[in-house]
Amino acid sequence: MTNPFAGKNVLSTKDFSKHDVEYLMETASKMKDMKQDGSKVLSNKIMASMFLEPSTRTRLSFDAAMKRLGGQVVGFSDWEKSSFHKGETLSDTLRVVENYADVVVLRSKYEGAARYAASILEIPVINAGSGSQEHPTQAFLDLACIKEEKGYIDGLTIGLCGDLHYGRTVHSLVPLLARYDITLVLISPESLGLRDEDKASLKESGVTFKEVELLETVIGDLDCLYMTRIQRERFPSEEDYRKVRGFYVLNQDTLKGASDQLLLMHPLPRINEIDPGVDALPQAVYFKQPMHGLHVRMALLALIFDIL
Amino acid sequence: MTNPFAGKNVLSTKDFSKHDVEYLMETASKMKDMKQDGSKVLSNKIMASMFLEPSTRTRLSFDAAMKRLGGQVVGFSDWEKSSFHKGETLSDTLRVVENYADVVVLRSKYEGAARYAASILEIPVINAGSGSQEHPTQAFLDLACIKEEKGYIDGLTIGLCGDLHYGRTVHSLVPLLARYDITLVLISPESLGLRDEDKASLKESGVTFKEVELLETVIGDLDCLYMTRIQRERFPSEEDYRKVRGFYVLNQDTLKGASDQLLLMHPLPRINEIDPGVDALPQAVYFKQPMHGLHVRMALLALIFDIL
Amino acid sequence: MTNPFAGKNVLSTKDFSKHDVEYLMETASKMKDMKQDGSKVLSNKIMASMFLEPSTRTRLSFDAAMKRLGGQVVGFSDWEKSSFHKGETLSDTLRVVENYADVVVLRSKYEGAARYAASILEIPVINAGSGSQEHPTQAFLDLACIKEEKGYIDGLTIGLCGDLHYGRTVHSLVPLLARYDITLVLISPESLGLRDEDKASLKESGVTFKEVELLETVIGDLDCLYMTRIQRERFPSEEDYRKVRGFYVLNQDTLKGASDQLLLMHPLPRINEIDPGVDALPQAVYFKQPMHGLHVRMALLALIFDIL
Numbered sequence: 046m047t048n049p050f051a052g053k054n055v056l057s058t059k060d061f062s063k064h065d066v067e068y069l070m071e072t073a074s075k076m077k078d079m080k081q082d083g084s085k086v087l088s089n090k091i092m093a094s095m096f097l098e099p100s101t102r103t104r105l106s107f108d109a110a111m112k113r114l115g116g117q118v119v120g121f122s123d124w125e126k127s128s129f130h131k132g133e134t135l136s137d138t139l140r141v142v143e144n145y146a147d148v149v150v151l152r153s154k155y156e157g158a159a160r161y162a163a164s165i166l167e168i169p170v171i172n173a174g175s176g177s178q179e180h181p182t183q184a185f186l187d188l189a190c191i192k193e194e195k196g197y198i199d200g201l202t203i204g205l206c207g208d209l210h211y212g213r214t215v216h217s218l219v220p221l222l223a224r225y226d227i228t229l230v231l232i233s234p235e236s237l238g239l240r241d242e243d244k245a246s247l248k249e250s251g252v253t254f255k256e257v258e259l260l261e262t263v264i265g266d267l268d269c270l271y272m273t274r275i276q277r278e279r280f281p282s283e284e285d286y287r288k289v290r291g292f293y294v295l296n297q298d299t300l301k302g303a304s305d306q307l308l309l310m311h312p313l314p315r316i317n318e319i320d321p322g323v324d325a326l327p328q329a330v331y332f333k334q335p336m337h338g339l340h341v342r343m344a345l346l347a348l349i350f351d352i353l
Numbered sequence: 354m355t356n357p358f359a360g361k362n363v364l365s366t367k368d369f370s371k372h373d374v375e376y377l378m379e380t381a382s383k384m385k386d387m388k389q390d391g392s393k394v395l396s397n398k399i400m401a402s403m404f405l406e407p408s409t410r411t412r413l414s415f416d417a418a419m420k421r422l423g424g425q426v427v428g429f430s431d432w433e434k435s436s437f438h439k440g441e442t443l444s445d446t447l448r449v450v451e452n453y454a455d456v457v458v459l460r461s462k463y464e465g466a467a468r469y470a471a472s473i474l475e476i477p478v479i480n481a482g483s484g485s486q487e488h489p490t491q492a493f494l495d496l497a498c499i500k501e502e503k504g505y506i507d508g509l510t511i512g513l514c515g516d517l518h519y520g521r522t523v524h525s526l527v528p529l530l531a532r533y534d535i536t537l538v539l540i541s542p543e544s545l546g547l548r549d550e551d552k553a554s555l556k557e558s559g560v561t562f563k564e565v566e567l568l569e570t571v572i573g574d575l576d577c578l579y580m581t582r583i584q585r586e587r588f589p590s591e592e593d594y595r596k597v598r599g600f601y602v603l604n605q606d607t608l609k610g611a612s613d614q615l616l617l618m619h620p621l622p623r624i625n626e627i628d629p630g631v632d633a634l635p636q637a638v639y640f641k642q643p644m645h646g647l648h649v650r651m652a653l654l655a656l657i658f659d660i661l
Numbered sequence: 662m663t664n665p666f667a668g669k670n671v672l673s674t675k676d677f678s679k680h681d682v683e684y685l686m687e688t689a690s691k692m693k694d695m696k697q698d699g700s701k702v703l704s705n706k707i708m709a710s711m712f713l714e715p716s717t718r719t720r721l722s723f724d725a726a727m728k729r730l731g732g733q734v735v736g737f738s739d740w741e742k743s744s745f746h747k748g749e750t751l752s753d754t755l756r757v758v759e760n761y762a763d764v765v766v767l768r769s770k771y772e773g774a775a776r777y778a779a780s781i782l783e784i785p786v787i788n789a790g791s792g793s794q795e796h797p798t799q800a801f802l803d804l805a806c807i808k809e810e811k812g813y814i815d816g817l818t819i820g821l822c823g824d825l826h827y828g829r830t831v832h833s834l835v836p837l838l839a840r841y842d843i844t845l846v847l848i849s850p851e852s853l854g855l856r857d858e859d860k861a862s863l864k865e866s867g868v869t870f871k872e873v874e875l876l877e878t879v880i881g882d883l884d885c886l887y888m889t890r891i892q893r894e895r896f897p898s899e900e901d902y903r904k905v906r907g908f909y910v911l912n913q914d915t916l917k918g919a920s921d922q923l924l925l926m927h928p929l930p931r932i933n934e935i936d937p938g939v940d941a942l943p944q945a946v947y948f949k950q951p952m953h954g955l956h957v958r959m960a961l962l963a964l965i966f967d968i969l
Contacts, residue, residue, distance in 0.1 A: 083397030089699030091725055102449055105427045109399055109453035112425040117728040119721050121738070122429070133930035136937075137948075141718055141929060144951040145725035313449060314441035321444075332445075335452040391705030410757055413735045417707055417761035420733040430737070621757060622749035629752075640753075643760040 050348035054163040055171045058181045058217050063224040066188065072344035072353065073189050076113075079343065085115030086352045093146035094120030096173070097135075097153040102313065103173050103183070106335060107150050110342035119145055139165055148349060151175070169349050177213050182345065183312055184217035186338035191269055193337060194308055194330050199226040202266055206232040207273035207293055207318060209239040214312045215273060219243045222252070229254035230263050234289045237275065260292060260299060269308040270295075272318045272331075296320035310334060358656035362471040363479045366489045366525050371532040374496065380652035380661065381497050384421075387651065393423030394660045401454035402428030404481070405443075405461040410621065411481050411491075414643060415458050418650035427453055447473055456657060459483070477657050485521050490653065491620055492525035494646035499577055501645060502616055502638050507534040510574055514540040515581035515601055515626060517547040522620045523581060527551045530560070537562035538571050542597045545583065568600060568607060577616040578603075580626045580639075604628035618642060666964035670779040671787045674797045674833050679840040682804065688960035688969065689805050692729075695959065701731030702968045709762035710736030712789070713751075713769040718929065719789050719799070722951060723766050726958035735761055755781055764965060767791070785965050793829050798961065799928055800833035802954035807885055809953060810924055810946050815842040818882055822848040823889035823909055823934060825855040830928045831889060835859045838868070845870035846879050850905045853891065876908060876915060885924040886911075888934045888947075912936035926950060 049065040061069075079086075092111045096104050104122055111118050135158070142149065143166050151159045152173040159172030159179065174180040192198050203222065209215050209231055219239070222229060229252055231239050238256060247254050257263055264270070272295060280286035294317060295309065311319055311331040323329050347353050357373040369377075387394075400419045404412050412430055419426050443466070450457065451474050459467045460481040467480030467487065482488040500506050511530065517523050517539055527547070530537060537560055539547050546564060547555075555562050565571050572578070580603060588594035602625060603617065619627055619639040631637050655661050665681040677685075695702075708727045712720050720738055727734050751774070758765065759782050767775045768789040775788030775795065790796040808814050819838065825831050825847055835855070838845060845868055847855050854872060855863075863870050873879050880886065888911060896902035910933060911925065927935055927947040939945050963969050 081397075085396075088701075089697075091728055093721075101429055101446070105401075105429075105450060105453055108427040112399055112427065119724040119728065121717055121721075132932050137930060138717070140948040141951045142721060144949070144955055145721055314445060316440050332448040333452070335449045339452055389705075393704075409737055409754070413709075413737075413758060413761055416735040420707055420735065622753060624748050640756040641760070643757045647760055 048348050048351055048353070050345065051351035052169060053349060054159075054169050055181055055345060055349070056160050056163055057172070057179045058184045058221045066185070066221060066224060069185060069341065069344055069348065070189055070192055072348055073185075073337070073340040074193060076340035076343040076347075079347075080113050080339075083115075084113070086347060087111065087114040087116030087350060090116045090148070090346075090350060091146045092116055092118050092120075092346070093142045093149045094118050094122075095139075095142065095149060095151045096120065096122045097151070097155075097158070099123050100152050100174065102335070103152065106338045107171075107173060107182075107342055110339055110346055113339070113343055114347060116346070120150075135161070136165055143168055148346065171345065171349075174213060177211055178216060180213040180217045182338070182342055183214050184221050185345070186334060186341045187214075187218050187271065187310065187312065188221050189341050190310060190330060190334045190337040191308065194333070195268065201225075201268040202228040202230065204230040204232055204260075204263060204267040204270045205239075205273070206260055206270060208237045208275045209233045209243075209273070210237045211276070212273055215271075216240065216243060218271070220246060223247055223250035227252065230267060231256045232258070232260050232263065232293075234258060234292075236280075237289075258292070260295075261302065264299065264307070265302040265304070267303065267307055269310065270303075272309070272311045272315070274314070274316055274318060290317070293318055294320060295323055297322055300326075356656050356659055356661070358653065359659035360477060361657060362467075362477050363489055363653060363657070364468050364471055365480070365487050366492045366529045374493070374529060374532060377493060377649065377652055377656065378497055378500055380656055381493075381645070381648040382501060384648035384651040384655075387655075388421050388647075391423075392421070394655060395419065395422040395424030395658060398424045398455045398654075398658060399453065400424055400426050400428075400654070401450045401457045402426050402430075403447075403450065403457060403459045404428065404430045405459070405463075405466070407431050408460050408482065410643070411460060414646045415479075415481060415490075415650055418647055418654055421647070421651055422655060424654070428458075443469070444473055451476055456654065479653065479657075482521060485519055486524060488521040488525045490646070490650055491522050492529050493653070494642060494649045495522075495526050495579065495618065495620065496529050497649050498618060498638060498642045498645040499616065502641070503576065509533075509576040510536040510538065511577045511579065512538040512540055512568075512571060512575040513547075513579045513581070514568055516545045516583045517541045517551075517581070518545045519584070520581055523579075524548065524551060526579070528554060531555055531558035535560065538575060539564045540566070540568050540571060540601075542566060542600075544588075545597075566600070568603075569610065572607065572615070573610040573612070575611065575615055577618065578611075580617070580619045580623070582622070582624055582626060598625070601626055602628060603631055605630055608634075664964050664967055664969070666961065667967035668785060669965060670775075670785050671797055671961060671965070672776050672779055673788070673795045674800045674837045682801070682837060682840060685801060685957065685960055685964065686805055686808055688964055689801075689953070689956040690809060692956035692959040692963075695963075696729050696955075699731075700729070702963060703727065703730040703732030703966060706732045706763045706962075706966060707761065708732055708734050708736075708962070709758045709765045710734050710738075711755075711758065711765060711767045712736065712738045713767070713771075713774070715739050716768050716790065718951070719768065722954045723787075723789060723798075723958055726955055726962055729955070729959055730963060732962070736766075751777070752781055759784055764962065787961065787965075790829060793827055794832060796829045796833045798954070798958055799830050800837050801961070802950060802957045803830075803834050803887065803926065803928065804837050805957050806926060806946060806950045806953040807924065810949070811884065814838075817841075817884040818844040818846065819885045819887065820846040820848055820876075820879060820883040821855075821887045821889070822876055824853045824891045825849045825889070826853045827892070828889055831887075832856065832859060834887070836862060839863055839866035843868065846883060847872045848874070848876050848879060848909075850874060850908075852896075853905075874908070876911075877918065880915065880923070881918045881920070883919065883923055885926065886919075888925070888927045888931070890930070890932055890934060906933070909934055910936060911939055913938055916942075 156176035464484035471478040772792035779786040
């Protein structure tokens with residue numbers, strides 16, 4: 046089986062077929078061993094970690110992934126600290142950094158920043174989150190988490206809960222899930238419902254889905270529940286926010302009707318969507334998601350450099 | 354002799370026996386050679402350097418220690434740059450970072466932060482300074498400096514001078530010194546005297562100590578003088594501060610009554626407690642303390658991973 | 662031929678003879694191969710990257726250079742984040758950091774900062790830009806770019822255009838060019854003309870040069886055109902600035918009278934001195950300059966440690 050990621054950019058989950066995704070998942074599942082063996086397969090490689098907006102979690106994950114494979118990292122973690130403030134364009138900075146590195150990991154609050162970077166550069170670009178649209182490596186890790194923790198994906202009933210409209214996490218995950226034979230339950234207030242384009246793509250893929258407002262009415266049906274942050278500033282009034290926030294606090298009570306096999310996930314950071322009292326449950330895997338993230342990013346780097 | 358640090362947390366100097374401390378000192382004294390040989394014993398390990406408040410000196414020392422042993426580092430150097438500002442708790446961040454690293458080095462202005470981290474994490478935690486209470490690796494390096502530069506500790510008369518009340522450095526060093534057969538001279542204005550708990554622990558350990566205000570009256574008795582910063586903001590009035598500051602400027606004059614074997618130490622940064630005219634004296638070792646710090650931290654990391 | 666950089670500081674281009682410079686250029690031209698082979702010749706070395714003012718481009722270049730040779734880096738990228746704000750002097754910080762590293766790379770807005778550091782430290786210091794006077798590694802890379810892209814330096818007619826007065830780039834490059842048999846064309850508004858000391862040194866070296874205001878009148882004579890940023894704040898009025906800015910925008914029009922062999926260079930960042938429409942020309946090498954910078958810095962580090 047040829048490696049579909051060799052020399053490729055990773056810009057959007059939409060760019061990859063089910064076969065590609067499965068190939069990545071399989072590679073990721075081998076990374077635990079490579080990590081423990083202290084692999085040095087990337088010891089001649091440098092990753093440019095270009096975080097135009099701060100992101101500790103994703104930055105550290107890519108950093109660790111590169112270093113676990115023996116590679117090195119150069120970069121910056123904040124737009125203001127960089128030379129951008131001298132008035133240089135992103136395009137020029139990218140062309141400079143290209144001389145120092147073998148792969149670019151780019152995070153930006155601007156839509157399409159990573160795709161733009163890829164159009165300029167000759168070295169591969171990995172999108173570490175751009176605007177409100179794309180965060181493909183988060184989606185890959187979410188999928189890897191489901192697959193590793195459940196053992197399979199086809200046949201599952203998966204709930205996405207909270208802000209399904211504004212966040213890039215859900216927007217990147219839905220096209221991936223659409224490649225599988227699953228049932229999707231979309232749980233959100235109407236104002237935070239899944240974008241029309243995402244629903245259209247679900248229909249096109251033939252994925253069964255329904256939209257509900259109350260978590261309690263569907264929690265018993267779910268094999269996996271993916272919680273997201275609801276950000277106060279989205280709401281017209283404090284009252285509206287509070288009402289909705291009340292619906293989506295996952296705690297021992299909310300979980301009463303749930304299967305004890307219900308996988309609990311969250312891309313983090315969580316604020317109050319999940320009560321800390323839930324953390325100790327064996328099916329609460331949101332603190333294992335970063336581990337799957339490390340493995341998926343190790344796998345991506347190893348595949349892009351085609352050294353396996 | 355079994356390694357008492359294998360897999361352990363390093364949270365407070367109080368947690369370690371004299372035997373443990375001696376074991377560490379002996380390991381540290383071997384690190385100069387390992388440094389020169391370019392040891393790669395930690396080449397499969399990643400240290401998470403989590404500095405919730407900035408600290409160039411300690412952060413760089415741990416960074417260099419890990420890298421001198423072939424290890425890698427991921428982390429952040431400033432709370433504001435991290436994702437904490439999205440409202441995540443320290444607990445959650447720690448549980449995320451745990452997936453990326455094999456050891457956590459934590460610096461925080463909050464009391465007990467490192468102990469709290471250790472209670473949550475399964476990987477070892479090293480306290481790189483927490484609140485006003487603990488800075489164990491600074492105390493270990495101070496002790497290593499005395500031992501390496503003097504050749505021994507038992508029998509010495511050691512002066513601690515300046516702010517003995519608020520600083521975490523002295524508070525961490527005193528319990529270590531109390532494990533040895535030394536005489537302690539506490540030199541401070543009354544308002545900055547050693548904390549009652551520290552004096553109690555000295556009494557309990559049977560350490561002879563006395564408290565004085567004037568450095569000049571005791572400097573002739575000392576084998577080692579450990580200066581500390583006195584911070585202006587502690588004092589009720591500018592006049593009080595100035596009077597005290599005058600007492601504790603170490604210069605050629607102040608040193609007239611001192612033995613020419615008197616070891617001069619300071620945890621740094623120094624402001625005006627030591628006149629630069631003193632720097633060239635052979636017994637002024639405050640710029641060698643960071644070297645001992647590097648060796649002690651290399652030793653701690655090597656021992657925690659038990660790879661010697 | 663003995664290595665003239667072994668154990669040496671790199672503070673100013675004026676400190677190096679033509680022989681030294683040629684030695685560096687030859688070493689730099691071998692670095693492309695060492696980079697691809699994944700050399701680990703500096704695997705036992707640590708570079709302290711001390712950026713007292715932010716500089717993404719230069720910091721990343723040194724970072725990548727050290728890591729391409731297998732070395733490690735510790736440091737900080739911003740004065741404010743460092744412990745300097747506790748009131749410590751630069752001198753003290755340098756003496757601390759010396760314990761952690763084998764070479765110091767120092768960037769500062771203060772004149773003479775690197776030379777001062779070198780006077781204090783026993784390990785080599787590389788000046789990564791100090792005040793308005795010196796940026797030797799930028800000048801070395803500029804020269805390397807000319808030599809690699811043209812194949813030779815003697816005999817060339819080289820134009821320097823824009824702000825020839827305030828920038829440290831030109832001030833560091835001129836003494837290097839003065840070692841060669843070239844003709845220099847200085848293109849600038851009168852108020853931004855080359856400093857008197859630089860003109861005196863050109864005369865002393867016997868370099869033919871002329872000063873002009875209009876780029877168009879001389880562009881046909883040039884083999885190489887080195888553009889620089891003109892910073893608005895230098896000018897007495899917005900009108901004066903605009904008039905001058907108009908002269909020095911390099912675009913397809915301005916280039917009409919130029920040889921199609923004319924090498925186009927810029928130390929970057931560029932603002933509007935070069936129209937993006939020029940970027941695609943084969944002789945526009947300003948985005949290859951950083952590559953030569955990487956090679957020159959790799960060469961400097963390898964030579965300082967004398968490991969070739």
